Amino acid sequence: DAGVIQSPRHEVTEMGQEVTLRCKPISGHDYLFWYRQTMMRGLELLIYFNNNVPIDDSGMPEDRFSAKMPNASFSTLKIQPSEPRDSAVYFCASGGEQETQYFGPGTRLLVL
Amino acid sequence: QKEVEQNSGPLSVPEGAIASLNCTYSDRVSQSFFWYRQYSGKSPELIMSIYSNGDKEDGRFTAQLNKASQYVSLLIRDSQPSDSATYLCAVNLGTSYDKVIFGPGTSLSVIP
Numbered sequence: 001d002a003g004v005i006q007s008p009r010h011e012v013t014e015m016g017q018e019v020t021l022r023c024k025p026i027s028g029h030d031y032l033f034w035y036r037q038t039m040m041r042g043l044e045l046l047i048y049f050n051n052n053v054p055i056d057d058s059g060m061p062e063d064r065f066s067a068k069m070p071n072a073s074f075s076t077l078k079i080q081p082s083e084p085r086d087s088a089v090y091f092c093a094s095g096g097e098q099e100t101q102y103f104g105p106g107t108r109l110l111v112l
Numbered sequence: 113q114k115e116v117e118q119n120s121g122p123l124s125v126p127e128g129a130i131a132s133l134n135c136t137y138s139d140r141v142s143q144s145f146f147w148y149r150q151y152s153g154k155s156p157e158l159i160m161s162i163y164s165n166g167d168k169e170d171g172r173f174t175a176q177l178n179k180a181s182q183y184v185s186l187l188i189r190d191s192q193p194s195d196s197a198t199y200l201c202a203v204n205l206g207t208s209y210d211k212v213i214f215g216p217g218t219s220l221s222v223i224p
Contacts, residue, residue, distance in 0.1 A: 043156070056211075100158050
């Protein structure tokens with residue numbers, strides 16, 4: 001298995017632009033997580049899905065953030081409009097039955 | 113009080129020594145505990161999980177759990193420079209994936 005796949009790996013955009021991050025989880029995993037990591041705040045859970053259904057989105061910082069999982073093999077995290085304080089590394093992770101999570105390589109987002 | 117706490121470090125140990133990393137958590141009902149390793153610029157990867165009080169050994173790594181005292185530790189024997197990384201403690205505050213919370217991480221540096 002290729003593991004969790006994320007794209008793009010790097011994104012540089014200007015304030016106010018829409019940003020879409022993509023994730024393909026490991027096949028057969030029922031859970032998908034979106035995290036944000038910064039030096040100041042560490043690793044923060046934004047939202048997670050179980051069987052494509054959002055379970056907990058209490059970590060989503062603002063209405064500017066939205067996430068979807070239209071099928072078992074694809075999820076998106078969208079920021080619209082983006083702001084400089086959204087600059088961070090965004091990780092997608094997937095998990096199976098044993099509560100262990102497998103992280104993708106991350107997307108480094110820089111909002112100018 | 114934060115839900116999961118770790119010493120931020122950096123923790124420096126000489127090559128061949130034992131590195132001891134500690135984590136405390138606030139919720140007594142927590143059942144599942146994980147240690148992730150994150151190299152600089154990379155994504156977290158699971159190295160140990162522990163569910164019962166006591167010790168769990170895997171190669172040079174030993175996880176120790178004491179639910180009464182609400183702490184979990186990770187010992188790395190015969191530390192190698194390749195062990196230099198940030199170690200993240202993760203605690204599941206509920207059941208299944210209800211609420212897995214990551215600590216801030218401890219930076220470990222193994223000096224040759």
